[in-house]
Amino acid sequence: MRYNVFSLIKNTLSGHKNWEPAWRQPEPKKEYDIVIAGGGGHGLATAYYLAKEHGLRNIAVLEKGWLGSGNIGRNTTIIRSNYMLPGNNPFYEWSMKLWENLEQDFNFNAMVSQRGVLNLCHTDAQRDAFARRGNAMRIDGVDAELLDREAVREMYPFFDYDNARFPIKGGLLQRRGGTVRHDAVAWGFARGADSRGVDIIQHCEVKGINVENGKVAGVDTNKGFIKCKKLGLATAGNSSETAKMAGMRLPMESHVLQAFVSEGLKPYIDGVVTFGAGHFYVSQSDKGGLVFGGDIDGYNSYARRGNLPMVEHVIEAGVAMIPSLARVRVLRSWGGIMDMSMDGSPIIDKTHIQGLYLNAGWCYGGFKATPASGWCFAYTIARDEPHKLNAAYRLDRFRTGHMIDEKGQGATPNLH
Amino acid sequence: MLIPCPHCGTRPVEEFTFLGDAAPTRPTTNDPSSMEAWYEYVYLRNNPRGTIDEYAHHSGGCRAWLVVQRNTETHEVYGAVTARAFASRKEAVAKGEQA
Amino acid sequence: MTSYRLDKGGLIDRESALRFTFDGALHIGRAGDTLASALMANGVRLMGRSFKYHRPRGVITAGAAEPNALVELREGGRKEANTRATMIELYDGLVAKSQNNWPSLNFDVGAINSLASSMFVAGFYYKTFMWPKSFWEKIYEPIIRRAAGLGTASKLPDPDKYEKSYAHCDVLVIGSGPTGLMAALAAARQGKRVILADEGARLGGSLLNEQEEIGGQSGFDWSQGIIAELASLPDVTLMPRTTIMGWFDGNIFGAVERVSDHLRVPDPYEPRQRYWKIHARRAVLAAGSEERPVAFGGNDIPGVMQASAMRTYANRYAVAAGRSVVVFGGNDSIYRTARDLRFHGIHVEAIVDSRKDAKADPGGVHVIRGAMVADAVGGKAVKSVHLTNGMHINCEAVAMSGGFSPIVNLACHRGKKPMWDANLLAFLPPDNGEAFTVAGSAAGKMLLSECLADGAAKGAAGGRAIEAPRCRDEAFAISPLWWVKEARAKAFIDYQNDATAMDLPLAAREGYSDVELAKRYTTTGMATDQGKLGNINAIAILAEATGRTMDEVGTTTFRPFYTPVSFGAFAGPFTGHHFQPVRKTPLHDWAEEQGAVFVETGLWMRSSWFPREAEDWLASASREVLTTRGSVGICDVSTLGKIDVQGKDAGQFLDKLYCNTFSTLAVSKARYGLMLREDGIVYDDGTTSRLAEDHYVMTTTTANAAKVMAQMEFAHQALFPDLDVTYVSVTEQWAQMAVAGPKSRATLQKLMDELVMTDETVPYMAALEVTIMHGIPARLFRLSFSGEHAYELAVPADYGSMAARAVMQAGEEFGICPYGVEALSIMRIEKGHVAGGELNGTTTAGDLGMGKMVSTKKDFIGRMMAQRPGLVDPNRQQVVGIRPVDPSHRIRAGAHLLKKDDTPSLANDQGYVTGVAWSPMLNMWVGLALFANGRARHGEVVQVWDGLRGHLVLGEICDPVHFDKENKRLHA
Numbered sequence A: 001m002r003y004n005v006f007s008l009i010k011n012t013l014s015g016h017k018n019w020e021p022a023w024r025q026p027e028p029k030k031e032y033d034i035v036i037a038g039g040g041g042h043g044l045a046t047a048y049y050l051a052k053e054h055g056l057r058n059i060a061v062l063e064k065g066w067l068g069s070g071n072i073g074r075n076t077t078i079i080r081s082n083y084m085l086p087g088n089n090p091f092y093e094w095s096m097k098l099w100e101n102l103e104q105d106f107n108f109n110a111m112v113s114q115r116g117v118l119n120l121c122h123t124d125a126q127r128d129a130f131a132r133r134g135n136a137m138r139i140d141g142v143d144a145e146l147l148d149r150e151a152v153r154e155m156y157p158f159f160d161y162d163n164a165r166f167p168i169k170g171g172l173l174q175r176r177g178g179t180v181r182h183d184a185v186a187w188g189f190a191r192g193a194d195s196r197g198v199d200i201i202q203h204c205e206v207k208g209i210n211v212e213n214g215k216v217a218g219v220d221t222n223k224g225f226i227k228c229k230k231l232g233l234a235t236a237g238n239s240s241e242t243a244k245m246a247g248m249r250l251p252m253e254s255h256v257l258q259a260f261v262s263e264g265l266k267p268y269i270d271g272v273v274t275f276g277a278g279h280f281y282v283s284q285s286d287k288g289g290l291v292f293g294g295d296i297d298g299y300n301s302y303a304r305r306g307n308l309p310m311v312e313h314v315i316e317a318g319v320a321m322i323p324s325l326a327r328v329r330v331l332r333s334w335g336g337i338m339d340m341s342m343d344g345s346p347i348i349d350k351t352h353i354q355g356l357y358l359n360a361g362w363c364y365g366g367f368k369a370t371p372a373s374g375w376c377f378a379y380t381i382a383r384d385e386p387h388k389l390n391a392a393y394r395l396d397r398f399r400t401g402h403m404i405d406e407k408g409q410g411a412t413p414n415l416h
Numbered sequence B: 001m002l003i004p005c006p007h008c009g010t011r012p013v014e015e016f017t018f019l020g021d022a023a024p025t026r027p028t029t030n031d032p033s034s035m036e037a038w039y040e041y042v043y044l045r046n047n048p049r050g051t052i053d054e055y056a057h058h059s060g061g062c063r064a065w066l067v068v069q070r071n072t073e074t075h076e077v078y079g080a081v082t083a084r085a086f087a088s089r090k091e092a093v094a095k096g097e098q099a
Numbered sequence C: 001m002t003s004y005r006l007d008k009g010g011l012i013d014r015e016s017a018l019r020f021t022f023d024g025a026l027h028i029g030r031a032g033d034t035l036a037s038a039l040m041a042n043g044v045r046l047m048g049r050s051f052k053y054h055r056p057r058g059v060i061t062a063g064a065a066e067p068n069a070l071v072e073l074r075e076g077g078r079k080e081a082n083t084r085a086t087m088i089e090l091y092d093g094l095v096a097k098s099q100n101n102w103p104s105l106n107f108d109v110g111a112i113n114s115l116a117s118s119m120f121v122a123g124f125y126y127k128t129f130m131w132p133k134s135f136w137e138k139i140y141e142p143i144i145r146r147a148a149g150l151g152t153a154s155k156l157p158d159p160d161k162y163e164k165s166y167a168h169c170d171v172l173v174i175g176s177g178p179t180g181l182m183a184a185l186a187a188a189r190q191g192k193r194v195i196l197a198d199e200g201a202r203l204g205g206s207l208l209n210e211q212e213e214i215g216g217q218s219g220f221d222w223s224q225g226i227i228a229e230l231a232s233l234p235d236v237t238l239m240p241r242t243t244i245m246g247w248f249d250g251n252i253f254g255a256v257e258r259v260s261d262h263l264r265v266p267d268p269y270e271p272r273q274r275y276w277k278i279h280a281r282r283a284v285l286a287a288g289s290e291e292r293p294v295a296f297g298g299n300d301i302p303g304v305m306q307a308s309a310m311r312t313y314a315n316r317y318a319v320a321a322g323r324s325v326v327v328f329g330g331n332d333s334i335y336r337t338a339r340d341l342r343f344h345g346i347h348v349e350a351i352v353d354s355r356k357d358a359k360a361d362p363g364g365v366h367v368i369r370g371a372m373v374a375d376a377v378g379g380k381a382v383k384s385v386h387l388t389n390g391m392h393i394n395c396e397a398v399a400m401s402g403g404f405s406p407i408v409n410l411a412c413h414r415g416k417k418p419m420w421d422a423n424l425l426a427f428l429p430p431d432n433g434e435a436f437t438v439a440g441s442a443a444g445k446m447l448l449s450e451c452l453a454d455g456a457a458k459g460a461a462g463g464r465a466i467e468a469p470r471c472r473d474e475a476f477a478i479s480p481l482w483w484v485k486e487a488r489a490k491a492f493i494d495y496q497n498d499a500t501a502m503d504l505p506l507a508a509r510e511g512y513s514d515v516e517l518a519k520r521y522t523t524t525g526m527a528t529d530q531g532k533l534g535n536i537n538a539i540a541i542l543a544e545a546t547g548r549t550m551d552e553v554g555t556t557t558f559r560p561f562y563t564p565v566s567f568g569a570f571a572g573p574f575t576g577h578h579f580q581p582v583r584k585t586p587l588h589d590w591a592e593e594q595g596a597v598f599v600e601t602g603l604w605m606r607s608s609w610f611p612r613e614a615e616d617w618l619a620s621a622s623r624e625v626l627t628t629r630g631s632v633g634i635c636d637v638s639t640l641g642k643i644d645v646q647g648k649d650a651g652q653f654l655d656k657l658y659c660n661t662f663s664t665l666a667v668s669k670a671r672y673g674l675m676l677r678e679d680g681i682v683y684d685d686g687t688t689s690r691l692a693e694d695h696y697v698m699t700t701t702t703a704n705a706a707k708v709m710a711q712m713e714f715a716h717q718a719l720f721p722d723l724d725v726t727y728v729s730v731t732e733q734w735a736q737m738a739v740a741g742p743k744s745r746a747t748l749q750k751l752m753d754e755l756v757m758t759d760e761t762v763p764y765m766a767a768l769e770v771t772i773m774h775g776i777p778a779r780l781f782r783l784s785f786s787g788e789h790a791y792e793l794a795v796p797a798d799y800g801s802m803a804a805r806a807v808m809q810a811g812e813e814f815g816i817c818p819y820g821v822e823a824l825s826i827m828r829i830e831k832g833h834v835a836g837g838e839l840n841g842t843t844t845a846g847d848l849g850m851g852k853m854v855s856t857k858k859d860f861i862g863r864m865m866a867q868r869p870g871l872v873d874p875n876r877q878q879v880v881g882i883r884p885v886d887p888s889h890r891i892r893a894g895a896h897l898l899k900k901d902d903t904p905s906l907a908n909d910q911g912y913v914t915g916v917a918w919s920p921m922l923n924m925w926v927g928l929a930l931f932a933n934g935r936a937r938h939g940e941v942v943q944v945w946d947g948l949r950g951h952l953v954l955g956e957i958c959d960p961v962h963f964d965k966e967n968k969r970l971h972a
Helices: A005-013 A041-054 A089-106 A124-138 A149-155 A182-195 A239-244 A308-321 A323-327 A366-383 B032-043 B083-098 C035-041 C109-114 C135-147 C178-189 C219-232 C307-315 C333-343 C448-460 C503-509 C515-522 C535-546 C567-571 C588-593 C617-630 C650-657 C705-719 C744-749 C797-814 C821-830
Strands: A031-037 A059-062 A117-121 A145-148 A170-174 A199-201 A206-212 A215-221 A224-233 A252-264 A272-274 A281-284 A289-300 A329-341 A347-350 A356-360 B002-005 B009-012 B017-021 B051-057 B065-071 B077-082 C013-022 C025-031 C070-073 C080-084 C094-097 C162-174 C194-197 C236-239 C242-248 C252-257 C273-285 C289-291 C304-306 C324-329 C347-353 C367-369 C373-378 C382-387 C392-394 C397-401 C404-406 C419-421 C426-428 C436-438 C492-494 C597-601 C604-609 C633-636 C641-646 C669-676 C682-692 C695-700 C726-729 C734-740 C767-772 C776-781 C790-796 C877-884 C896-899 C909-919 C924-932 C941-946 C951-958
Touching (some): A041 A059, A041 A356, A041 A366, A059 A182, A059 A224, A089 A182, A089 A366, A117 A124, A117 A149, A124 A170, A124 C941, A145 A149, A149 A170, A182 A199, A224 A239, A224 A366, A239 A356, A252 A308, A252 C080, A289 A308, A289 B017, A289 B051, A308 C252, A308 C567, A323 C567, A329 C567, A347 A366, A356 A366, B065 B083, B065 C705, B077 B083, B083 C705, C013 C035, C162 C178, C162 C567, C178 C273, C194 C242, C194 C273, C219 C236, C273 C448, C273 C567, C304 C307, C307 C324, C307 C333, C307 C397, C324 C333, C333 C347, C333 C397, C347 C392, C373 C397, C382 C397, C404 C426, C492 C535, C503 C515, C503 C535, C515 C535, C588 C604, C588 C797, C604 C617, C604 C633, C604 C821, C617 C633, C633 C797, C633 C821, C641 C650, C650 C669, C650 C695, C650 C705, C682 C705, C682 C767, C682 C776, C695 C705, C705 C726, C744 C797, C776 C797, C790 C797, C821 C909, C821 C924, C877 C909, C877 C941
Parallel strands (some): A031 A059, A031 A224, A059 A199, A117 A272, C162 C194, C162 C273, C194 C236, C304 C397, C324 C347, C324 C397, C347 C367
Antiparallel strands (some): A117 A170, A206 A215, A215 A224, A252 A289, A252 A329, A272 A281, A281 A289, A347 A356, B002 B009, B051 B065, C013 C025, C070 C094, C242 C252, C252 C273, C373 C382, C382 C392, C597 C604, C633 C734, C669 C682, C682 C695, C734 C790, C776 C790, C877 C951, C896 C909, C896 C941, C909 C924
16 A cells, blocks of 8 residues: 555544555565564564565564564664765765655655754864765765854754853755654555565564584574575674574674653754764754763663763753753653674675675664665675675674774774 | 663763773783684674673763673673772682683 | 632641732732643633644643643743643742643634544654645645644753762652651661652642541641651651653662742752662562543543542642533442532532442442443533433543553663552562562552551561551452543543544554554654553453453563653753863963953863964964974973873883884883874874983873873783883873973973073983972973974973063073964974874874884784784875965865865765965965875865865875974074
């Protein structure tokens, strides 16, 4: 069933009793050509593009929890393509282009909203770094604008310009950046994949990876053994544990990143803004809540919940940036587990095991990458070779010294 | 979260800076054949869901580097020793294995 | 308007008269009122509009879970949106406005949404607004955003202050009802340090709201006796108006004390709120239970409320919810409601008990068993109810009770899930061990005697016990009552978000049957009350719709915060100028005297330039450079990290830290050092001097001072613990100034006590301990960042300004001037010295042109990983100089470099400009750049592409040293 205003009216008239399920609830078959471990954004997008772009059908997505229960359901919904390194920039811009046509493509309103992403700078050195970044974007046709203090003030007059410890000096603006209703992305991809024959199997946890003669043979799950020719791992947060099942150690640590939402407010802040003198970024959802976050807690964690020091740290920065926030209330905090990689960049690659593919290491930038990650991972799985967009996201780049380190922090995962 | 610093007693987590898994041991040779060992030391992590020995710097306290034993799934803290003590323990274990 | 205030009773001060306004209308309330009770007393029932359909709403609770009666409280910078009228203590002069309506609360155009509400079911957004594509952002979304949200936040700075504090106790008791009081008393009588916290304005919990009998007294009188005893004990801290909002690792509880929210403005020197982190050895949760609404048609019409809330308004606030009431429910508590209401003279039309076989004594009230309220009827107030048996009863209010949900939120904040009890029809808290127990009705104890006993037991925790007093119990029995399917009108589950009972089966039909998906699809439980009222009902409806048990459906995740917390409380005083501490160098006063303009550099304030008359920064910095290069200048370099390293193995230790060698450095000499990370990338640089065989003093960059110190501590303690070395940061103990220029020696000579400065006594890279100005100990280094004949002079911090003034005086005859970091930066770029722009965390020693410094003879941090192919690739970007081909052109930092004839693209990108300066010596802009295979390409003409700022000029790649290539001036 196509979703549109006519189907909505038709179903309203029949009392909403005849809506079809957005996806089936299938039991796993004994065998698939391709199994994707992880029914989050990246896994579902991978299945969707495998079906749509590569015409493959005999695919299962195995999700240990509910559909979209990973980081696709617990992020701060920001999309942007303001990267500067050659290994990153074209990939994220491709993601942005996919976002721009996604809803019509998968027939689901994910509320893609290009409200602008503004990064504030507070020192000359930061401004120079933004100039470098902005030019790296512009040189490849990505939109970027360098704003001075007055231009920032015009956009957001209620920020602290006069009493600030670190005065705002300007900012880098990507107008095409913005926000997307995160859960809807999972649902749109799931529905699109399901309608193309992909089995999405919830509450099915991969417990083991069966490798025979250097080749993937299948997976053990709580719903039994499932045979497959190819296995794609898209289990961000838990990638190290999943990879262990295939005897691999990965260049990453798992960390908890907290995020927050305020009570619903009438329109308060129009775009996405990041503070440059502390860990704080904020946007406002269509529902009215201020969605914000900051830095990871810093210790290794799989717990999906954090502690108060980071809450205070983030909110101090928030009120430093916007003094009137003091009177707004924080409604809820939550935590997601990040694959913090050794250079802050992800991995989309084959592995030394034939038929085993890895999609991991997204740090806290995985949401914006969802469509391109799925698209590239689908390509890599279908063709058994990386696309040029993900060619730099190799697993062995640390061995060879080809890191993609936007922040320049080196092999310290909690600093990326 | 509270960390039992061997010097300062039980202190809140905000006084500490973490630096990941303390399990990897720095290779003792610069021989070209040790490149793979160096690569593993610098980059590969067990990243366990469960018990981890993790480096923590008491940067807001005595400035000792500690190794805190914690559970990454429950955040339960089991204890902490100085990195120095941890290093000699590791060394003793390594020697024991050789012997 | 007529008064709904009862003639007698209640914990209000009838002598008081507090004036307040709601939507501009003046009302009078009493001390002890909440805004909600005061409005009700004044006959105001309509207090808000719902989120989606803009339905008229009144209070439904008398406490923290209120989803409907949210108002904008106060004005100007103190305005707070979404404030629960049920939690606002009335004060004289209170100003409140209704929200989410236009043009007024009474006539709200947005209510038109109700007409289309049959279309606006769960998830309708996801199915439409997609065509044409451009309409989403231009038309649909702006409309939706304006309609969404609830209250309007102020955009003015908040004038009030906030504080943060820690507290420690043996036992934290959360909730001060009968259970909490017994728990606190039991612990206190054992001599424990006890904190008793309650979110309410006064302690007593449900005993303030209910007619109970304990120990032969009224429940209220009994509670006041216990509270008085607790208050008299030295180790007990009573914290009313304090919400425990989260439970965290280490048994740390977050709390917010509303110090001044009951006042018009805070008293002088008092904060508005105080944020607490409470570390409790153990804690007892005695938070009570929340009464569940029943999903019948029109269950949101003003006048329909929780039965317990209606009792509370009558008993505590002496307010009638209506003159005639229908009490509806499926458990015995409804009889108590009818009794209390009648006691207060409120007419109870009927008790409607869904149970056919209910045995409770109706006490003379007409009771209708085996029937349910199908629909409440009314617009902005209830007029009547339709029952499932066809009866129709006129009434002004409906008290409803679907059952009771233990308030287990805090007990679930660390990951454990509650468990369903099919007898109690309640999710009970998980077992979290001894450190955090749950007692009383929060643990499913439904009788007062059980609560008192449980509180006493959990408070004593196996220690010396106390006896619970005798009390009167109210009988309790319950049958399931969730959703009256005979309803004709909408039956609300999540009031604020307008999620209805119909939405949940729809979500399940569409595949969103997992409780978490149903939540997200229908927005049930996502309003400001976080599902406190509606979630259990939603779970029950979902269970039925999908043929699962309550346990199989399970709850969504309980997360902090128990109730919403203001940003201000978390931020405390760390905002504005106090966001981060300010570090001032020992020479700050001196620089201020000299008219310095300061700039934030990390936490430091550094002198940036020293303008004279009307100079702008460029004119000032240029003059400072010309003066320095022409004669002599002085610059504060105290912010450089300084680390004192001593011990037998000091040299060996430095050899591990730096890629070059320090153990071979001669005493009284300095050497430039380059430090790598273990991954082979450059970490930091600076000069390190050897003052004695076993004594070095290191310098680091300003930015990395703290990180390098931590890295040293790590290297020593974790990697090389056998080295006999100690080290300490002395950054703040020494003031350091660079004195540079041809007249620097002549200037400094005047300060020296004994030293006669010559090229022999103070050769280039000398590091000497001297005394100056009649005995002040000092260190003299012959170092140069500017490229001039130059020195750095270090003196103990307290002598800093004095020494700087002396240098100024000594240099007066040479026309000395102070120079700031702008001039410093110009001179370093003229000389091609690398700094932060090039030490960016991705460059190697080779990239910086320092490959030859890297030792191949020793082990050091970063040695092995620096040899990887990617780090030694000749096509890596290397530091070069860049200058415009036309000297009148400007180049800018951040511009990218392209081959002369290439089109702009990332594939064609050759590098970028890392830093630029207007060189007053060369009369042109010069810069440094990172450029692919740059050292082999000096002389190449490139495009300096700055599309971001619309600039494109040609530049020439050159040696990084723009000025005085032969370093003649250094040795002059």
